[in-house]
Amino acid sequence: MSELHEPLRFDARALLAGGGPAKVTLVGAGPGDPELLTVKAAHALRAARVVLHDSLVSDDVLALLPPEAHRIYVGKRAGCHAMSQGAIIELMLKLARAGHAVLRLKGGDPYIFGRGGEEAQALAEAGIPFEVIPGISAAQGAAASAGMPLTHRDHARALVFATGHLRGEGENRSLDLDWEMLARPRQTTVIYMGLGTLPIICEQLMRHGAPPSTPAAVVERATCPDERVIDGTLETLPALAQVHGVKAPALIVIGGVAALHEQLAPAKRALAMA
Ligand code: SAH
Secondary structure (H helix, E strand, O other): OOOOOOOOOOHHHHHHHHOOOOEEEEEEEEEEOHHHOOHHHHHHHHHOOEEEOOOOHHHHHHHHOOOOOEEEEEOOEEOEEEHHHHHOOOOOOHHOOOOOOOOEEEEEEEOOOOOOOHHHHHHHHHHOOEEOOOOOHHHHHHHHHOOOOOEOOOOEOOEEEEOOOOOOOOOOOOOOOOOOHOOOOEEEEEEEOOOHHHHHHHHHHHHOOOOOOOEEEEEOOOOOOEEEEEEOOOOOOOHHHHHHHOOOOEEEEEEEHHHHHHHHHHHHHHHHOO
């Protein structure tokens, strides 16, 4: 698999045929386990020629690409962007206009905290044909593998996905979330990108009325062979996550369903052993 340091030759046939720009496919790679790809995503991967991928796409998923596919890594690792969002969009448009069908591969689902919406808007504005293939989002993967149903008649009648990512620059960096809404009872709140702000999240939820005993868990590398689940409460989770050295990617699951992990995850282990 080439990491595209050699220049891509433009598809002269496509250009001469005057067929206009090639199609871009935004593909959800799921949370990590390659078996969780949709059949449609797996087909698209096998047919890929030029791939722009993020850091969250697992190696097992990338292994499904044909060896001759050009892979361009555009993700970020340890807070360091390989490419800005604007540059990613520019590159995607340039490749498509030059006649290359592009597969834009994103962790989880492209339209859930994946900036897929911005990329689709740029494609629509540029008149470039595109398709979106949904993926299993990290929350759904974690729910199944860690034994935390996202809704449950006894625990959660609503489900909120929120981001714990800080907005703004320098001292103005803040978490601009609707804490009152997030602290409501009888709902599940799943926080993406919230590991760095976990202490603030738990504190704000308690300050806005959520009981300190509210079950809360961190699911690290959900669906991957080394998945870890740290169970706690709003009061205890930040310290537990620190003690256990939890690292990204990780999700925070808050609400009664987080406590079902103890009951539902052993069933998964028993099945795996059967
Ligand atoms: N589009 C993705 C989310 C991208 S935002 C999706 O639908 O899943 C990146 C965040 O997703 C990470 O910071 C983490 O909070 C979460 N995430 C992605 N993969 C994960 C995994 N395997 N386990 C736990 N969290 C994950």
